């Protein structure tokens with residue numbers, strides 16, 4: 492044992508990607524971020540070398556010899572169904588024992604609320620003495636108050652173990668010494684968590700990463716499902732983003748507008764299930780409630796047709812969601828026009844503005860442009876191009892889209908339209924919710940257009956055609972439309 496190994500060591504940890512260096516440099520060599528290296532004292536190696544084999548998986552598999560795949564036993568511990576359908580759905584059927592799940596979202600979006608409800612769900616399943624809720628964010632009294640508000644105190648929720656502690660070492664100690672072993676450990680949040688060996692402040696990349704590693708070392712062998720809360724920073728990434736996302740088994744994110752009720756839960760990574768499924772909740776008086784009809788949750792309510800508004804039948808995994816796309820264009824005061832987009836990619840909007848101008852005769856180059864998706868939803872599928880373009884054209888011409896119409900399709904640089912996947916499923920859902928007309932790309936050599944009862948499908952070949960079709964009706968023209976369609 493040399494003296495050197497006991498002496499505190501210093502590393503320079505990049506706050507953007509988590510890479511560590513021996514010397515300070517102005518730019519991180521791993522991710523090229525400037526001025527992101529922060530001196531972090533390391534008293535000992537944060538990751539102890541592990542000779543043994545974790546017993547978290549199933550069967551006895553030696554670390555040094557390969558085992559026939561067929562001889563590997565099934566997992567000893569079944570998934571824990573939380574009993575909140577939308578949450579179980581996103582997890583892929585419940586929490587996997589021994590897994591580490593990161594739940595991200597903006598402050599105030601409902602992470603702690605959802606997890607307290609989930610903790611009560613697991614408590615009902617395996618007994619409250621096997622659920623630990625560690626919080627470095629709130630006092631025990633505050634958690635109690637919330638549990639009371641959620642109506643969880645009376646049931647099994649009252650027996651959940653609350654730990655107001657931010658030291659991960661202390662939390663791990665309690666969890667591993669407790670009998671019976673916890674089935675679920677919630678750690679709220681990773682930003683308040685600290686690891687004893689590190690000197691960096693709570694929330695720094697070094698601490699965040701070490702905390703997650705420590706929790707993983709606790710979770711795997713003991714078969715404890717650990718859910719870690721991570722606040723999303725302003726730029727939309729979870730602190731220590733890349734390092735954490737690689738470490739954990741699943742990353743769930745909760746999105747929505749803080750002052751609106753609808754929340755969308757998405758799995759952006761899931762080692763034990765699909766990343767396609769989404770869960771829809773509504774934040775109400777009694778916490779996060781499952782939404783009875785998620786497909787209509789993102790439709791804004793207004794009296795009549797409004798210029799700049801189009802409904803798009805989007806597909807999130809296997810679930811069709813209808814979302815209202817809103818666009819507003821206004822003549823700019825000169826100078827660089829404003830381009831503000833929420834819920835969609837600003838670059839995509841810029842591209843659509845260019846295509847609209849060059850290929851569809853909708854000149855927006857000098858206009859200020861605002862784009863928004865109702866309910867705070869974020870959609871990144873290319874099929875949203877067409878509804879976005881129609882919304883902008885509708886706002887510019889101040890003409891509403893024909894009532895009860897949906898539109899979906901990808902727009903190419905030449906103003907051509909490309910089909911989307913799952914069209915039939917989207918259109919069936921639109922018809923179910925009372926829409927009567929759908930503007931979709933004309934299929935090329937691919938599959939035929941689906942026939943959906945009660946829905947008139949208008950197949951168009953170009954953006955220009957789509958805009959004409961969408962704006963051909965409108966409030967004043969509704970009657971004329973009806974007679975025209977009756978005639979043909």
Ligand code: TYD
Pocket residue numbers: 596597598599600601602603604605637640641774775776777778779
């Ligand atoms: P919270 O779960 O504390 O958010 P996070 O942990 O993501 O920071 O949620 C806080 C918000 O939720 C707060 O604005 C109050 C609101 N809320 C409700 O609307 N209903 C409820 O039943 C509860 C418990 C909270």
Ligand code: MG
Pocket residue numbers: 599602603604628679
């Ligand atoms: Mg919280």
